[in-house]
Each structure stands twice: as structure tokens, then as C-alpha cells.
Amino acid sequence: MKTERNLTSIAAAMFALNFSILAFYSLICVTTTFRICDTLGAHDFLTSVRQIPRYPWQMPVQTLSLFALLCTVSFFKIFRPIEHFPLRVVICVTEIALCAGIIVSLNFYYSGVALLVLADLVHYLRSNRMRLCFILILSLMFAFGRYEIVEQFTRCIAFSAYLSYYNPIAQSCFTSLESLMVCLNILLFVLYMILLFTGQKEENARIRKLNEQLNQANDQLRDYAVNMERMTQMRERNRLAREIHDTLGHTLTGIIMGADAGLALFDVAPEESKKRIQVVAQSARDGLTDVRRSIKALRPDALEHSSLAQALEGLVENFRLTTSAQIAYYQEAGELNLDVDEEDALYRVVQEGLTNAVRHGRADRISIRVTRTGDLVTVSIRDNGIGCGTLVEGFGLRHMRERLDMLGGTLSYGNLEQGAQDGYTGFFITVGLPIRNRKGE
Amino acid sequence: MKKWFVKRNVVALLTLMLCLCLAGCVGNQETVLTIGVYSGSYWNTPNGNCYQILDDVITLFEESHPGVKVEYVSGIPANDYSEWLAEQIMKGTEPDLYFVLPEDFDLLVSSGALAQLDEWIAGDPAFDTSAYYEPCLRSGQSKGRQYALPHESVPTIMFVNKTLLEANGIDMPDNSWTWEDFYNICERITNVSLHQYGVYGYSWLDAMYSNGASLFSEDGRSCYLAEENVLQAIQFTKRLGELNGGYSVTVRDFDVGRVAFRPLLYSEYRAYQPYPWRVKKYSAFQWDCVSMPAGPSGSNISELHTMMLGISSRTRHEELAWELCKLLSIDENVQRELYTHSHGISPLPAVAEDPELLLQIHHDIPEEIGFSPDMIHRIMSNAVVAPRFDAYSQAMIMVESAIQEAAGNQLGQSGMLIAQSEINIFLNKS
Numbered sequence: 061m062k063t064e065r066n067l068t069s070i071a072a073a074m075f076a077l078n079f080s081i082l083a084f085y086s087l088i089c090v091t092t093t094f095r096i097c098d099t100l101g102a103h104d105f106l107t108s109v110r111q112i113p114r115y116p117w118q119m120p121v122q123t124l125s126l127f128a129l130l131c132t133v134s135f136f137k138i139f140r141p142i143e144h145f146p147l148r149v150v151i152c153v154t155e156i157a158l159c160a161g162i163i164v165s166l167n168f169y170y171s172g173v174a175l176l177v178l179a180d181l182v183h184y185l186r187s188n189r190m191r192l193c194f195i196l197i198l199s200l201m202f203a204f205g206r207y208e209i210v211e212q213f214t215r216c217i218a219f220s221a222y223l224s225y226y227n228p229i230a231q232s233c234f235t236s237l238e239s240l241m242v243c244l245n246i247l248l249f250v251l252y253m254i255l256l257f258t259g260q261k262e263e264n265a266r267i268r269k270l271n272e273q274l275n276q277a278n279d280q281l282r283d284y285a286v287n288m289e290r291m292t293q294m295r296e297r298n299r300l301a302r303e304i305h306d307t308l309g310h311t312l313t314g315i316i317m318g319a320d321a322g323l324a325l326f327d328v329a330p331e332e333s334k335k336r337i338q339v340v341a342q343s344a345r346d347g348l349t350d351v352r353r354s355i356k357a358l359r360p361d362a363l364e365h366s367s368l369a370q371a372l373e374g375l376v377e378n379f380r381l382t383t384s385a386q387i388a389y390y391q392e393a394g395e396l397n398l399d400v401d402e403e404d405a406l407y408r409v410v411q412e413g414l415t416n417a418v419r420h421g422r423a424d425r426i427s428i429r430v431t432r433t434g435d436l437v438t439v440s441i442r443d444n445g446i447g448c449g450t451l452v453e454g455f456g457l458r459h460m461r462e463r464l465d466m467l468g469g470t471l472s473y474g475n476l477e478q479g480a481q482d483g484y485t486g487f488f489i490t491v492g493l494p495i496r497n498r499k500g501e
Numbered sequence: 502m503k504k505w506f507v508k509r510n511v512v513a514l515l516t517l518m519l520c521l522c523l524a525g526c527v528g529n530q531e532t533v534l535t536i537g538v539y540s541g542s543y544w545n546t547p548n549g550n551c552y553q554i555l556d557d558v559i560t561l562f563e564e565s566h567p568g569v570k571v572e573y574v575s576g577i578p579a580n581d582y583s584e585w586l587a588e589q590i591m592k593g594t595e596p597d598l599y600f601v602l603p604e605d606f607d608l609l610v611s612s613g614a615l616a617q618l619d620e621w622i623a624g625d626p627a628f629d630t631s632a633y634y635e636p637c638l639r640s641g642q643s644k645g646r647q648y649a650l651p652h653e654s655v656p657t658i659m660f661v662n663k664t665l666l667e668a669n670g671i672d673m674p675d676n677s678w679t680w681e682d683f684y685n686i687c688e689r690i691t692n693v694s695l696h697q698y699g700v701y702g703y704s705w706l707d708a709m710y711s712n713g714a715s716l717f718s719e720d721g722r723s724c725y726l727a728e729e730n731v732l733q734a735i736q737f738t739k740r741l742g743e744l745n746g747g748y749s750v751t752v753r754d755f756d757v758g759r760v761a762f763r764p765l766l767y768s769e770y771r772a773y774q775p776y777p778w779r780v781k782k783y784s785a786f787q788w789d790c791v792s793m794p795a796g797p798s799g800s801n802i803s804e805l806h807t808m809m810l811g812i813s814s815r816t817r818h819e820e821l822a823w824e825l826c827k828l829l830s831i832d833e834n835v836q837r838e839l840y841t842h843s844h845g846i847s848p849l850p851a852v853a854e855d856p857e858l859l860l861q862i863h864h865d866i867p868e869e870i871g872f873s874p875d876m877i878h879r880i881m882s883n884a885v886v887a888p889r890f891d892a893y894s895q896a897m898i899m900v901e902s903a904i905q906e907a908a909g910n911q912l913g914q915s916g917m918l919i920a921q922s923e924i925n926i927f928l929n930k931s
Binding site: 093094096097100102103105106107109110111112113114115116117118215 | 583584587588590591592593608611612613614814815891
């Protein structure tokens, strides 16, 4: 921040100095022109330079107004930062053009204004290639925009011709002042560059350090996530163990004890034994109910309170509301009286399919069709998304397959062919599930 | 709210400025054409109203170009005109069209102050370059391009003291006389004890021009100092000088009537020949003019001085300036009027050789006509225009010092050859 402030003050000093230099040259040329005329030296001057001078007002007016424009552009980009890259380039090119205009309108007496623009642009540009390009152009302008070099190609009057009007003392005063200001400009430029590059080095080091810290934090976070998962698993296992212990253990213990008692009494008191076995049976039934209840605790909430058909409709509706995708849902399987695990499997398939279509396929149209032929329920999900480049079975699909394998079902998926007439050209998932249909047993 | 207010103000201000500019452009419909002119005569002769021709031409021009106003600054003496013009060029306020003195022509061309006229000449069917004497037109050319048009020309001619000639029983020479005639007369006239001399102010350059020689090439790249006809001229003037027995003749000697010949500008002849001016100058003797004596390899010709008109290269009214320039240069009526107000010769043969006009000029002269149309034609058509280039004055100084040195050590042609090669090196360097 401090570096930035120093840079700004050096830039301001350079602008002020360059203004003085331009004013110096213009002033000398204009006043000398009029002094030459006043002292009847015009003819001699023309004879010695053999060139008509430009209009006296032209140099100060052109040079200083171009410089004012340059200042305006330079300050404008400080106060109104521009992110649009082409616009930034346009601004840089404008500055270079103005710089060239100033050099030409000052008859090539002074090219140090190129250094000013160079300092300004190097600070402003972030792209290295662009920066290099502009540095090259401006360095060339600085090096070759000198009167001594372009003298052969231009019809300008040398500054020394104007100075030769004055006596040697005044001449040496003017040349000293001139070289002093020109040197000061170069000095300021060098200082600016040193500050700029050391500042940038510090900035880079700071960024590198921050990056390292960020990487460390990321690693920690990853470890934390792994631990978390492990702990969750542990907790779940404990819960299941407890559940099994509380329900199955308890019931089985009761059954074993009841059965043993029944066996012992079987010969002595058959009636009593029968009663005991009835209690055992009741106890086993209660145990089964308890097991079912435990499993229910792990089911999706939607299926807990409603039928599969209703749950799917709710799911689709929910998706429509949250993702704005158009979902066509066809339930053509009639009444579905499925087992809990089958309902679970189908519900999860549809849920995963919708999520994948929207998240990975970026689809906005999805079709879901549930059909039934005999004991086979088929769910087909198709979308108009971008499909999948290389088919790698992820976590979701693997789970789906595992679930279906347990129930003897099939899973197939893949990219749809392009040019399908119904417009679904993305991804498809087809699930076939043989149902046990033991309802009403 | 505030921003909007400022924006509206800026827009209003810009509109106002635009309106003012437009009003300025529309309101200032009259075009002002400026012309740079000197007062008095460049040829050092008295003339009455020096602006009369210009005023008449301006009236004529303004009548034929409605909406155009021609202006000039009066009261700049011919002596100060070069400096004045240079000042105006320095300040960027030079006139659109200006008179170009012969000695300024090269400076104005090389500095780029004069516009090239070749395109205008080529694009103007009414403009015929053959209407001019060729040397007059050539005066306004540099490196084959036309930069100025001739306005008035003055050749050098030889003044003759008739009284002195008659007193020595010598006939007035005719217009086809030669160096030998000239030398013989001088020899007969010169009598150092009587303080009586042949010629004053006849330079080796005068002799060189009449011997068909030129000192420099047209492009100013080579010097011909050691050429035979140049050396003849130098030798001839040296012989003439030797007649005076070491005495150097002064202008006073001529004015009081002790010298027979003096080369002078034709304008002096025109100015002082008629009454009442002839009483004022050279009244101590009867005088007349003849053309310059011809050298062995030349003819009776001399150097031509031409006043020209040029258009500023920075003018915004180039076409109007060209029209006015043409009017002053090639219009026969204007050129005819020139004869009543100035003392030069028109660059147009049609005017300069008009017998009626010549008769009118010589009306006041009691003697027989000295210059017939034929004579004028011969002088004007063959006159020499000295080449001018950047290094001309420096090269001339080198030539003069070489001639003086050669006269001192009797080196002759070999000395001149050395000097010539030195000057050539200088010319090619500059």
C-alpha cells in the first residue's frame, strides 16, 4: 500500500516535470521567434535554417493540449478501473498515440515523454506479452524520437538554431536547464521502475505464502471429512448393533428360553407345553415386527407416509419446483403393490436418475416412464442433456446397481443417439425389476 | 441529480460553442487575400505612386471576383522588404501572394515558403508560358520547377558618356560592338594625367556573361572557373584595369564626366533619360546607352534581374492567389500600365517589343531611340540568369578570392584549375 502511494507520487512528479519540459521548449521557440523578428534578424535566421518555421502558436497549443489529453486518459484509468481487456488495450494504444503526437508536435526536441507513458503503462498492464510489446514500442520511440536521428527525414528547425540567437551565457544556461530536466526525468523513471518491481516481488512472495496456507487448510479439511465419515459409520454400526441386541437378541433369548421350557414340559404337561410354544410364536412375531420397525427407521421419509406412486409424484413435483426442468412422468404400471425394499430401490433409482440428469447432464427436459409387463416393472429415464463423455460408473450408479442386484433386477444406461425424434438426446437409465408380488399373501 | 445538472450544462456549452463557430463561418463570407508589396522602386529609381498599378489591379480583380477583398501593407521600403517578408514568414503571417526579390528567390524556394506553380500552369489552359521571354520565366525556376512568375525585368546595359567620346573624336559605338572595340575606345580615352578613364564598374562577371560563359552548372554542383571563356573574361577585365595605371576609378569620376563607360541597370536609363530627371542626374554631360560589348565567344548580352511574384506555400486561397498572380504577370494591359509607373521591361515580348509603347517611352527623350524592338528582343531573349543555389554566396566568395590570388601570383590556368576543384569539392559537400 505504501509502495503504491510512493509510485503515485513519483508518477505525479513525472507528469509535472514533463509538463515543465514541454512548456520550456515551446516557450523558448515562441519567444525566440518574436525576439528574432523584433531585432530584425528574421532574414538571417531564415538564411541559416533554410526552412520555414511552423506557426508560432502551433507548437505550444498542439503540444500542451495533447499532453493535457494524455494526463486525462492516464488519470481516468486510475479513477475508473476497467476490467474489459480490449478496452484496456485501446486505452494503452491511445496513450502511445498521444505520446507520438507530442513528440512530433515538439519537432522531436524531446522524447522523454515516452518514458512517462512507459512507466504508466507498465504499471497498468498485467499481461506480460502485452507489456513487453508496449515496452518495445515506447523504448523505440524514446530512442529514435530524437531530432538528431530524424533530422534527415523531417523539415523541422533544430532547437539549437533557436538557442544560437542568444549570447553564450544564456545559451549555456538554457542547455544546462534542458539537460537537467531531461536527466531528472530519466532518474524519476528509473526510480519508478525499481519501486514497481520490488513492490511486485513482495506482492508475489505474499501471494505464494497465502497459497501455501490455503493448501494446508484444504488438507486439514479433507482429513476432517474422512474422520467424520468414519465416525458416522461407527455410530451407525453401534446403533445397528444396539438395535439388533435390543430387539433380535431379546426376542431370540425369549424364544430359546420359551422353546426350552416347552420341550421340558412336552412330556409331563403337554397342555402347558402348547401354551408355552404359543407364547414363543407370539414372541417371534413380535420380534419380526420389531425388526420391521427397525428397517423402517432407515427408509426414505416419503415412502414412510405414502405409497410408491404418490411418493414418486411428490418427488417429480418437488424437482419441477426446485430445478425448473420440464419433467414428463408416465405411470403406466397400474397399481403398484411392492415390497418395501423394492419400493425403496425404485424410489432411489428415480431420485438418482433425476439428480444425475440435472447435475451432470444439465438437462432441462426429462422423461420418466414406469411400465409393467407381468412380474417385471421397468423404469426408463431419458433426458436432453449433454450426456456423458466417458462412461465411468460413479458412486450413485454403483449404489443403484448394488441395490438392484440384491433384488435380482437389471440396470442399463448410456448416451442416447443424436437426432432422436422426441428430442431426448442426452442420457438414459433403464431399470428392470422382477417383483415378488406377495401382497395379499 | 448534481451529475445530471453538470452534464446538461456541458452539453449546452458545447452547443453554444458550435453555434458560435457556425455563425462565425457563415458571417465571415468575405474572403481576404493578402499581397506582400514594397514601396518605392526596387531598381533604385524614383517613381511617383508605387501602388498605382497594384491598386488598379486590385480594383479589377475585386470586380471580377465578388466577395473577395485584396489587402496589402503599405509603406515597406524596398530595402527592408526582405527582412519584413522573413519576419512575416517567421510569425506565420506571410501574405498569400508576394513579390519575390531576385536575391530572395533561392532562400524562399529552399526554405519551402513558395508554392510550386507547375500544376497550376499545367491546369490552366489560358496560361501560355510561351508568352514570356524564356530567361524571365527561367528566373522563377529552381531545379526545373516553377516557383514564381516574372513581373518586371531589368537587364544590365552600358552607359556611354557621349560628351567625352565626342571630345576625343570617337563615334558612339553601335549595339553590336565587341570587346576589342570596347578596349580600343577605353585605350584611346584613358589619359591618367588628364584624370580621364575608360570604364567604371565593369566586372569580370559582366565580361563573362557577354562571353557566353557561365560560372556554375544549373544544379549548383560544379564550377567552371577554369573554362576557357571564363578565363578570357577574367583576362579581359584585367587588361582593362591595367589601362588605368594603378588608379582605381570611383563613381564620382563617372558622375562628373571623366569616365566614358559604366554598366548600369536599364531602369536607370529609363528613369533618368527623360526630362526633368535628366537634369537631376548626370547633367554634366550628354549620355546614352548601348548593349554590353560582345566577347569573342559570346554576344551582346548581360545579366537579367527579374522581379517576381510567388504564392505562399501555406496560403488557404491558392486559387485566388494564382488568379491575382496571373493578372499581375501575364495580363498585357497590366504590363502596359507598368511602363507608366515603373522603369523595367515587361517579361512579355508582346508588350516589351510594342513599337507604339517604345515610341511613347522615348517621347520625352530628345535623342534618337537607343533601343529598337529588335534590340530589346535580342537582349531579353538571350539574357543570362545566374544560377542560384544554397551555397551560391559562399562559392562566389571562394571564386573571388581565387581570382585575386591568381592575379597576385601569376599562376594562370593551373591556379584556376586547383581553385575550381576545391570549389567543386565544397559544392558537392554542401
